[in-house]
Structure formats: structure tokens, C-alpha cells
Amino acid sequence: MYQYTEEQLNSMKKVEATRKERTANLFRRMTAEEKQSVLQEYHPDYIEGAYETLKVGKNKGGKVLHELASLLQGKSRIHDYKIDLENPNYDVDVLVIGGGGAGSSAAITADDNGAKVMIVTKLRIGDANTMMAEGGIQAADKPNDSPAIHYLDAFGGGHFAAKPCLLEKLVCEAPDAIRWLNDLGVMFDKTEDGTMVTTHGGGTSRKRMHACKDYSGAEIMRTLRDEVINRGIPVVDFTAAIEIIKDSNGNAAGAVLLNMETGEIKVAKAKTVVIATGGAGRLHYQGFPTSNHYGATADGLVLAYRAGAKLMYPETLQYHPTGVAEPTQIFGALVTEKVRSLGAQLVNKDGEPFVYSLETRDVTASTIIRECKGRKNSVKTTDGEGVWLDTPMIDQINGEGTIEKRIPAMLRMFIKYGIDIRKDPILIYPTLHYQNGGIDIKANGESEDVGNLFVAGEAVGGIHGKNRLMGNSLLDIIVFGRNAGKFASAKVKEGIEVGTLTLDHVDAFEKELKDAGVDTGIVSPKLLPDYTRKDM
Amino acid sequence: MENMVNVYLFGKQYKVPKSLTIMKAMEYAGYKLIRGCGCRNGFCGACATIYRIKGQTALKTCLACQQQVEEGMYVATLPFFPLVKQVYDIQKIKPTEQIMMQLYPEIYSCIGCNACTKACPQSLKVMQYIAYAQRGEYENCAEESFDCVMCGICSSRCPAGISHPQVAILARRLYGKYIAPKCEHLLERVQEINDGKFNDDMLDIMNKPLEEQKALYNTREIEK
Numbered sequence: 001m002y003q004y005t006e007e008q009l010n011s012m013k014k015v016e017a018t019r020k021e022r023t024a025n026l027f028r029r030m031t032a033e034e035k036q037s038v039l040q041e042y043h044p045d046y047i048e049g050a051y052e053t054l055k056v057g058k059n060k061g062g063k064v065l066h067e068l069a070s071l072l073q074g075k076s077r078i079h080d081y082k083i084d085l086e087n088p089n090y091d092v093d094v095l096v097i098g099g100g101g102a103g104s105s106a107a108i109t110a111d112d113n114g115a116k117v118m119i120v121t122k123l124r125i126g127d128a129n130t131m132m133a134e135g136g137i138q139a140a141d142k143p144n145d146s147p148a149i150h151y152l153d154a155f156g157g158g159h160f161a162a163k164p165c166l167l168e169k170l171v172c173e174a175p176d177a178i179r180w181l182n183d184l185g186v187m188f189d190k191t192e193d194g195t196m197v198t199t200h201g202g203g204t205s206r207k208r209m210h211a212c213k214d215y216s217g218a219e220i221m222r223t224l225r226d227e228v229i230n231r232g233i234p235v236v237d238f239t240a241a242i243e244i245i246k247d248s249n250g251n252a253a254g255a256v257l258l259n260m261e262t263g264e265i266k267v268a269k270a271k272t273v274v275i276a277t278g279g280a281g282r283l284h285y286q287g288f289p290t291s292n293h294y295g296a297t298a299d300g301l302v303l304a305y306r307a308g309a310k311l312m313y314p315e316t317l318q319y320h321p322t323g324v325a326e327p328t329q330i331f332g333a334l335v336t337e338k339v340r341s342l343g344a345q346l347v348n349k350d351g352e353p354f355v356y357s358l359e360t361r362d363v364t365a366s367t368i369i370r371e372c373k374g375r376k377n378s379v380k381t382t383d384g385e386g387v388w389l390d391t392p393m394i395d396q397i398n399g400e401g402t403i404e405k406r407i408p409a410m411l412r413m414f415i416k417y418g419i420d421i422r423k424d425p426i427l428i429y430p431t432l433h434y435q436n437g438g439i440d441i442k443a444n445g446e447s448e449d450v451g452n453l454f455v456a457g458e459a460v461g462g463i464h465g466k467n468r469l470m471g472n473s474l475l476d477i478i479v480f481g482r483n484a485g486k487f488a489s490a491k492v493k494e495g496i497e498v499g500t501l502t503l504d505h506v507d508a509f510e511k512e513l514k515d516a517g518v519d520t521g522i523v524s525p526k527l528l529p530d531y532t533r534k535d536m
Numbered sequence: 537m538e539n540m541v542n543v544y545l546f547g548k549q550y551k552v553p554k555s556l557t558i559m560k561a562m563e564y565a566g567y568k569l570i571r572g573c574g575c576r577n578g579f580c581g582a583c584a585t586i587y588r589i590k591g592q593t594a595l596k597t598c599l600a601c602q603q604q605v606e607e608g609m610y611v612a613t614l615p616f617f618p619l620v621k622q623v624y625d626i627q628k629i630k631p632t633e634q635i636m637m638q639l640y641p642e643i644y645s646c647i648g649c650n651a652c653t654k655a656c657p658q659s660l661k662v663m664q665y666i667a668y669a670q671r672g673e674y675e676n677c678a679e680e681s682f683d684c685v686m687c688g689i690c691s692s693r694c695p696a697g698i699s700h701p702q703v704a705i706l707a708r709r710l711y712g713k714y715i716a717p718k719c720e721h722l723l724e725r726v727q728e729i730n731d732g733k734f735n736d737d738m739l740d741i742m743n744k745p746l747e748e749q750k751a752l753y754n755t756r757e758i759e760k
Contacts, residue, residue, distance in 0.1 A: 124582065131580045132575045143721065146734055147738055148741045152749070168742060175725045183713060186712050188712070329555065329556070330577070382555075531560070533565075
């Protein structure tokens with residue numbers, strides 16, 4: 001049994017006491033006005049003091065969080081090294097930067113098209129947010145559903161800000177993405193006649209969340225990784241891209257690579273480059289904990305920005321409503337939305353519900369912050385405060401054994417610390433989860449600004465607008481990963497003459513910084529966070 | 537300092553807060569991790585670790601991000617383990633008993649010691665799923681191994697040299713692709729989209745003025 005405090009135990013009893021009543025009478029949904037008001041008052045994206053104006057680059061005049069601004073306007077790492085652009089160590093058709101779900105999908109698809117592909121990744125292939133996505137992947141493949149209904153759910157959930165041509169692609173290619181994965185051997189949850197087991201996610205109007213228990217992302221990622229290796233696609237691991245190389249025509253034409261362990265520099269020349277570097281949770285915006293993997297440091301945004309790409313909605317982040325608040329050992333870790341899809345409610349310290357369980361993520365997170373900071377109805381935790389997620393409701397509603405069968409990873413994660421989520425509720429608080437914004441691309445996956453630079457996955461901006469629905473991220477890494485692989489390799493086939501390789505754009509960017517009087521004193525991309533103790 | 541414990545990272549002693557995981561204890565001690573650290577959340581298998589508590593004989597295994605430190609813990613991480621991964625074309629192989637025999641014949645050398653199962657940080661019945669693989673029972677092997685994070689600890693303990701996680705992923709891919717029931721509604725929907733059945737629908741919704749889109753969204757029917 002976990003050592004809860006007296007206050008926590010007393011509060012837990014109140015949660016138990018109201019469970020029956022709450023199960024019978026669900027909390028109502030919010031109106032559009034109520035949602036807007038709670039977002040404005042409590043969502044972290046609306047805290048002006050956390051932002052600053054960019055002084056250089058394509059987004060000059062736009063606002064981003066301080067942590068990102070210091071990296072986007074940081075100093076290049078290349079000054080520390082002697083770089084020989086004339087004798088590249090690698091020469092490929094498609095250089096994929098990033099070994100997650102998007103990068104792997106892009107590489108497999110480009111390989112299908114006969115291109116010479118190489119993946120570079122600063123950790124191992126599969127060390128990515130994809131691996132950690134638990135809940136599922138959306139696709140409108142049931143008779144009562146359609147791409148248009150999926151479109152409306154995602155468009156509205158993202159506050160009508162998505163780039164329509166990207167969202168259109170996302171929803172229309174979703175069923176084929178599932179088919180592709182299934183064909184590679186991904187084990188989706190199905191009934192005996194092959195019907196997909198699908199559930200709701202926050203903000204969905206149809207049950208279109210496909211899952212592989214609560215290891216959805218892991219199952220997809222390990223399958224893609226296996227496929228990359230089977231095909232013999234070279235994976236250069238523990239090697240980070242620290243700068244995009246351009247050619248004399250102004251197009252992307254490779255990357256400067258840094259061996260993370262030995263410090264050795266290599267040069268990769270490529271006809272096309274795919275940035276699939278993922279998100280930014282490890283920047284810990286506004287001091288939030290994160291559900292992201294160790295390497296989520298927005299590197300791709302920094303590389304692309306310096307190369308002249310514009311970012312779309314870089315100011316919008318997703319704070320997942322349910323990060324672990326207790327136990328402290330897994331503070332910030334993700335509690336999948338599927339827990340709420342299966343019926344668990346959010347309740348405050350007095351056992352009172354305060355929000356319908358499946359509002360969109362930004363709204364739900366805002367109501368939790370309101371319950372804690374505004375209404376002072378939170379429970380104190382080791383690292384701060386939180387509210388309850390009433391997990392025992394799941395087996396009560398769906399029958400005993402549901403938790404064990406449908407969310408085994410959650411059960412395992414807590415039981416290690418003596419918390420049985422089948423019997424007791426858990427304490428949660430929002431955690432930094434997803435980078436809604438990113439590099440602005442065309443429907444073919446190519447940067448709007450830099451030729452031959454393709455982007456896929458979380459590094460893309462605009463697919464989801466200003467908030468993303470559960471299950472649309474696993475979907476987007478597959479759809480836009482395949483998309484980038486397809487169009488990057490097609491462009492290679494059409495014929496690309498790479499000009500003389502150059503890093504002049506880095507010098508030009510730094511001159512711009514100097515002229516604007518910006519010196520953040522920070523070297524970027526960040527590559528990895530630093531969690532070593534500082535008071536030694 | 538009652539909240540501190542002594543841990544021995546690769547044999548060297550450090551005092552660390554006892555609330556920490558092994559991974560955070562290493563960082564507290566000053567290690568800036570490159571290898572042996574991935575998702576930090578029990579899904580990626582990057583931080584396989586072995587340890588022994590001072591004065592005890594039992595060798596224990598865990599994921600460093602998921603295990604709290606204890607007094608007298610001697611820790612060695614296993615950031616890489618040379619698993620044998622055979623390559624195959626998933627489109628060409630078939631879910632026969634022979635395929636396992638061809639690709640991973642060493643599984644038939646299992647001596648039944650169960651060291652793999654005892655070592656699994658995910659508490660999987662590893663030896664059992666290998667037995668299923670030996671018999672070509674891929675559905676059972678797939679289900680039993682489903683929560684595998686491919687950390688390789690099982691293989692590090694195996695006297696027969698079996699690469700259990702690689703056997704398991706082969707079984708899962710065979711099951712997912714060939715044995716699990718086909719999903720008809722999925723294939724139909726893909727066909728309908730390819731045939732352009734939803735094109736008008738999409739144009740209709742995308743071309744509406746924003747206010748109409750908003751109204752539609754706010755009044756849309758939600759499946760129970």
C-alpha cells in the first residue's frame with residue numbers, strides 16, 4: 001500500500017462515498033461560451049507573461065514561450081567544429097532526421113519507392129513519443145462515421161484553426177493508415193468477426209478510437225522499427241542533426257551530424273531531407289512536468305527555423321489533463337485519456353465532479369487548473385497538488401477485469417508503487433504533452449519556405465489547429481510520415497541536381513541576431529535536457 | 537539524514553534521496569545520461585538494469601525509470617544487449633511452424649530454467665511464450681508477450697542464447713497480419729474513399745463559412 005498522507009486518505013474516502021451517485025448522474029457538457037471562458041482564464045496558452053516576441057527569422061514579431069524563443073534565437077553548435085562540406089560521409093536520396101513513428105513511416109515509404117534512404121536519430125530508433133502513446137489512433141472506418149464527421153470533430157476541437165488541406169489529408173487517409181499498419185502486422189483490438197473495437201476520445205462525436213490495448217503507440221512503433229530493420233534501411237543512431245545543410249540553389253541538401261557519445265562530426269548530403277524530430281515536452285514550458293520522452297527538445301523547429309522555414313502556431317501547446325501527481329517517482333507521467341473513455345471521472349478533494357469526462361483536452365486541463373488554483377478544491381501532493389481520477393468506476397461500469405484487459409500498462413505503472421487503480425482512485429494534474437504548432441508545410445509535406453525540406457509528425461504545425469484530439473497524433477505521424485516519404489522520394493525520381501553545399505544561412509541568421517541585438521547565450525538545438533543536480 | 541540511502545552506481549557509492557527512481561538517482565549523482573534513457577516511463581526498454589542488495593545473493597532486474605532505490609543497492613545498467621534479430625519479408629513469410637524453426641531455431645534449445653520469466657521487469661511469462669512459439673501457437677505467443685518492451689533482460693539471462701523479444705515480435709506480426717480476423721469494414725471504407733465516395737461530403741463541410749461550421753460543430757450529434 002502506498003503511503004498516502006492523512007489528508008489524501010480522508011479525501012479518498014469522500015471520493016468513494018460519492019461514487020454511486022456520480023456514476024448514475026453524469027456531469028453535463030459545457031456550452032461553447034463556458035469553454036471559452038475557462039480556457040481564457042486558466043489555460044497556460046493564455047498566460048501572457050510566459051511569452052516573448054521573436055526578433056529574427058520568418059516568425060519575427062510573433063510570440064512564443066520564453067524557453068522556445070531562447071533556442072530559436074540561439075547560437076549554432078557548428079562553430080565548435082571543423083566541417084568539411086566537400087567530402088560528405090553519407091550521400092543519400094532521402095535523409096530522415098528522427099527515428100520515431102513519423103520518421104520510420106517516411107523511411108519505409110521512400111524505400112518502397114526505390115529511394116536510397118537513411119535515418120539518423122540522436123537516441124535509438126523507437127525512442128520517441130510514439131512509443132509512449134497509449135490511448136489509440138482515430139480513423140473514420142465504421143458505417144455510422146465518415147471523413148467529414150472526423151474533420152468537423154478535429155476542426156472544432158482545434159478551435160477552427162487547422163490548415164484545411166492538412167486536416168483533409170489527415171482524415172481522408174486515416175482508414176488507409178490503419179490498413180497499412182494492420183498489413184504490417186500491428187495487432188489492433190478487434191472482436192471475433194474482425195470488427196475494430198473503437199471508443200470515444202475527448203471531443204469525438206463517433207467512437208473511432210482504435211487501440212492495441214494501452215500499448216497502442218508501442219505496438220505501432222516496435223512494428224515499424226522491425227520493418228525498417230528488415231528492409232535494411234540504415235539507421236545511424238546516437239547521432240543528432242545539429243544543422244540543416246543547404247545548397248547553392250537555396251534548397252535543403254543534407255545535415256551536419258554529431259555523434260552524441262564521441263563528439264565526432266559527420267556530414268550527410270541528401271537530395272531531400274525529412275524532419276521528423278518530434279515535440280518539445282522536455283523544454284518544460286512554464287515549469288510543467290511532461291509526459292514526453294527524453295529527447296523531446298524541439299530540435300527540428302530550431303534547425304528548420306535557422307534554415308528559413310516559417311512556424312505555424314508555435315505558441316500553442318497541449319497540456320494533457322491527466323499527468324501523474326502522485327506517486328512522486330512518476331510525477332508528470334501520462335495517464336491515458338482512455339481511462340476517461342472507459343468511464344473514470346475527475347473529482348475534487350470533496351469527491352465532487354466538476355467537468356464532463358470527455359471534453360477536449362485543453363478544456364479539461366483548464367477545469368482541473370481552475371479546480372486547484374481558482375477554487376482551491378485540490379489535494380496536496382508531494383510535488384504540488386492534484387485532483388482525483390476515479391479509476392474504480394471503470395470495472396464498476398464495464399465489468400470486473402476491464403482494467404486488466406484494456407489498460408494493463410496503467411495498472412502496472414501504479415501497482416509498482418502499491419496503488420491498485422482497480423480499488424483506489426489516483427491523483428492527477430495536467431502535464432505538458434504535445435506541441436500543437438510546428439513547421440508550416442504544404443499538403444505534400446514540404447516546407448512552405450525551404451525547398452526539398454519535408455516535415456512529418458509532431459514537428460509539423462497546423463494539422464490540428466490550436467488543440468489536438470486524442471488519437472489524432474498517432475494518426476498524423478503515420479499519414480504525414482507516409483506522405484513525406486512518398487513526396488520526398490517522388491521528387492528525387494523527378495530529378496534533383498544538388499548544388500554546392502553551404503552553411504551560409506547559419507552565418508546570415510547569426511548576423512541577423514547580432515543586428516537585432518539578440519544574444520540569448522544559449523547554444524541550440526538543445527538535444528537533451530539536463531537533469532543533473534545543480535547544487536553539487 | 538533519514539531520507540537518504542546509499543546506492544552503489546557501478547560499484548561507486550552515492551547518497552541519494554530514497555524517494556528517487558534509479559534513473560533519477562543517477563542524475564542526482566551527476567550522470568548526464570545519453571544511453572540507458574528513453575521514454576522515462578516504462579514503455580521503451582532503454583533502461584534495463586540489474587542490481588543486488590548488499591548482503592543478499594539474489595540478482596534482481598528492473599527498468600531504471602520504474603524502480604525506486606533501496607539502501608545498499610548495487611546497480612549496473614544494461615543500455616544495450618546484442619539480441620539476434622533475423623530479417624524477413626513480412627509480405628512473403630507465412631505463419632507456419634517452420635518459419636520459427638528457420639529463423640530462430642535456438643528456441644528449441646530452451647532448457648526450461650525459467651530465468652527469463654524471473655528476470656522480466658514487465659512480469660511476463662517469457663518461457664511460456666517461447667513454448668507457444670515452439671509449437672507455432674502464434675496467437676498465444678502474441679497475447680502472452682504483448683506487453684514486452686524489448687529491453688533484452690530475459691536474453692541476458694538465457695543459457696540457450698535465445699533472443700526472446702525478437703521471437704515475440706515475429707509472432708505478433710504474424711498474428712496481426714495473417715491470423716487475426718480480417719476487418720471488413722476497414723477495407724470497405726478504404727475502397728469507398730479511393731472511389732471518391734466522400735469527396736462531395738468533404739467539399740461541402742470544408743467550403744461552408746466559418747460561422748456555419750461552428751454551428752454544426754456545436755450542435756453535432758454525439759454517439760452514445
